[in-house]
Amino acid sequence: MNSASRPAPVGGPIVTPTVVVAFALAALAVALIAWRAAAGLGATTAMNDGYPWGLWIAFDVVTGTALGCGGFAIALLVYILNQGRYHPMIRPAFLTSALGYSIAGFSVLLDLGRPWLTYKIPFFFWNWNGDSVLLEVALCIMGYSMVLWYEMSPAFLEGAAASSSPGLSRFAKKALPIVKKSMLWVTALGLLLPTMHQSSLGALLLLSGPRLHPLWNTPLLPLLFLLSCIVMGFGAVVVEGALSSRFLGRQAETAMLAGLGKAMLPVLGLYLVIRLADLAVRGQIGALFAFDLYGAMSVVELSLFVAAALLLSTDERRRDLGNLMRAALVLLFAGALYRFDVFLLAFQPGPHWSYFPSVTEILITVGLVAGEIGTYIVCVRAFPILAGHAATTRDLRGAAH
């Protein structure tokens, strides 16, 4: 193993303008969360009995965890498809995922009416409703969040081992081998859980079937959610890699990211084929061109996926980092739009209900994401997460073939 590709702290000042802005937005969110806690859901959100799930579920949980599927996607690539050359991307991807899932979990606590009873979900197993898709999602997300932080723990333990405090250092040095020994089994769990709950996030809406617009109302929702979460995970990794290279002074891992882009194509293709075939089988192709909001949104959503595929279609296009990042962004938006469409647009409680998130909901979501970004920056500066300054030629070669 080349020392240059080993993860190392980025270093540099912790307090930068970006971090300050990020945490200022997060602080605003904390204040609003306090208000939410004091005034209740009705006063602070625009959710209602027609749209009981709003922005916090549609974005923070459903879209946020999909964006946090980078860890899942890279792990799938590295550990199952045995593409070891992507190994340097594992830690940053896991960090993004860990942060993303934690935010999702936190948002759920905000969104729940009776969050103080949440402890009953994992512990009151005799009350578990085997029928409940949401129970499965909840348990999986709780479990996966812990798995992700466990997967991240070597980075923090390595940081601690190098710290000046002797006690902390001794503890970290003792814990590291144990953590590493058990890592394979935890990592396998880290692959199983997202497969289950990302598909089940789609299955959630199967229960709303009678009230779901036919363009999205398919029993294949779980499969479509699973496939799109994988491409979104890839997209997140690409965007994050591109931005780190630009703004955190890392060597651009263009070749590796280009390889990711290539790996995305078959998944993307599979998604599009299944989505269109499903529409065709259910006789809903015509509805795409009904010139209503639903048809238009479906077309936009599909076009974004196709556009991403086109942006990634040739080796030449994939080697341009800017283009690669645009493709990834388009994918993220496509996946996010798909999720919003299913959870907020396709879901039709009746012609008389409407919902648009309140200012508080939006600001809390923005603040949580900003906090996530700030934390990410602080973490990569302080702990060995990003790969070393120079990407090795071997890595470049490996990615290019």
Added chain:
Amino acid sequence: MSISRRMALKVLAGTAGAMASAAISPPSCAAARGKHIKASEAGANAGMLYDATRCIGCKACMVACNEANDLVPDGHLSEDRWQSPLDLNERTKNIIKVYRNDTDGTFSFVKRQCMHCVDPACTSACMLGALAKREHGIVTYDAALCVGCRYCEMACPFGVPKFEWSKLAPKIVKCELCNHRIAEGKDPACTEVCPTHAVIYGTRDELLAEAHQRLEGQPERYVPHVYGEHEAGGTQVLYLASVEFDKLGLPACGDNAVPDRVRAVQDTVYQGFVTPFVLYGLLAGVMLRNRKAGGDDDSGPEEERS
């Protein structure tokens, strides 16, 4: 490496295939579980029959409901002058709404409350069974098991469960067929006070027989259909009306129980939780194999390599 990749693809394909096959297979497995009953087995369950042509819109049932369930009346439409909620909500478990079409002169009241489905979507959604079918097949609520996720609201095709948005310790509010009164040997409050017996209480079988008798006796009076006999797999609250049911806010939601479809998918994928265990074993196996075969590709979890 190529072998392991093929294996991994097989695992993925297997998962996808299982989902796809589940999606197209008939929901027969749901019935096989035994826990979920069909409409034909729910004859002895408690229910109500509401005949919209007999309703005079006096709202006695709304008043009685609020009294029986300790709900503060909602006076939304009358600036709090008298009970006049807009819809079922956190203070209203039962409402009389009106449908009127001035162009063709059709007019009907409609009473809305929980339909007490034979195989409900809400109980299927509920994580810990806060909403569950309990005695007499009544769908009841246990706040101690509710985390307030509102998935029941997302699931119910009739838009019945409502949430106490205004409260800090909110609960789900929905008609529980006055199960506390039934336990005391009384009838549900709304059926007891109805001056025209537009809503009556009984077992599902009795009510179905009564409804069909009325349809046969006065065919000109009704839309020839008992709403709830088959809808959503059958409900224990049944409707007769002179106006098409969808105009009364009672949707045509298919004859299958709402949870059937999700059960078909989930049961196939997670049959007895065997699939996740098998998948976990496969994933771990592939990873072990990759690590052993590894060498030049540095495969296996990074932490194991150092």
Added chain:
Amino acid sequence: MAIDDFEYPTDPQSIGQKLLRSGVTRRQFVEFCLKLMVVAPAGLALTGKADAADVAKAIAKARRPSVVWLHFQDCTGCTETLLRTSTPGLDELILDLISLDYHETLMAAAGDQAEEALQAAMKENAGKYVLVVEGSIPRKDNGVYLKIRGRTGLDILAEASKGAAAIVAIGSCASWGGVPSSGPNPTDAVGVTALVTDKPVVNLPGCPANPYILLATVLQYAVVGTLPALDELHRPLFAYDRVIHEHCPRRAHFDAGEFVRAFGDKGHRKGWCLYVMGCKGPVTHASCSTRHFNEVVDCWPIGIGAPCYGCTEKEVAFRVPMFDTVKPQHIVPPATYAPVFTPQGDASKIAIGLGGAVVGALLGGGLVASSKVGGPPADDGAPKSGKE
């Protein structure tokens, strides 16, 4: 009221002079006119004035209308109601207002004398008198079931109606048969409208009819010369245009769903809605809820805790069983019923703006950043702009 504005007119033939001779004070008369305004608040030219004194002025100037009152198959309840005023002197006042030239119950004459009075009245006021009919007329077997001095009711009505300017059928019997006509109607009893088609007939159904409605109608005819506007059942709209239910003092209890369920129960003692007890108020057109009987407040069926039995409705009283409920017509306050679909939930403009701004910033920032990552790395260790 401006009593001082009102003086009795000097015309000796006028109603005013008659009242003066009878010792009716101006105040008594104006008060009476006010009551008329209450019973016929709108839709009547006579009482459609701003002030009771104005009404009094108009009435006092007019000549007393000649009234011929015939009885057929009746219980005399309508007449009794007219006489059973609880304020002393009011019945006389009422009788002073009209020239009641023939009335079998009230006149002193009998036998031939009475018959002569009738003939005289009809002759003297031919073409001008108002014929009031009380009671139904039997038609079966050529009307032999009702005879006065050997003549059938059919004959008497035909003769009396010939010279009448207008006919007022008082009570449900005269209006359409009433009790005598209820099944099996052994005498084939009918009301005036079934027999007289060439004269205007005003039906004042009720069992009994409220005497104020009769007075308002007759005085309107005497003073203004027209009959009040009628509905399709010949009932004056001023008194019969709305159903009891619309103006029932117990309506709030109906709206609140508070019903009497047995006579003497808690709800009955508290004055709750009598709908469940078979009250026909929701379909009965009458003014009972605004003009009670015998000058006594709350002296009317619902006021004393008895369900309305629909006496002013041809198809209800004596036909629909007493304790059967009826289906309300005219559901009046639609605003208090939620429509099946009501718009709920709204989007604040600020939130839409903010949401748009956030999405726009993400898109724009992402695109800008993507164009930057193509360039040389900013390898200075300090971030220059935020992550996407």
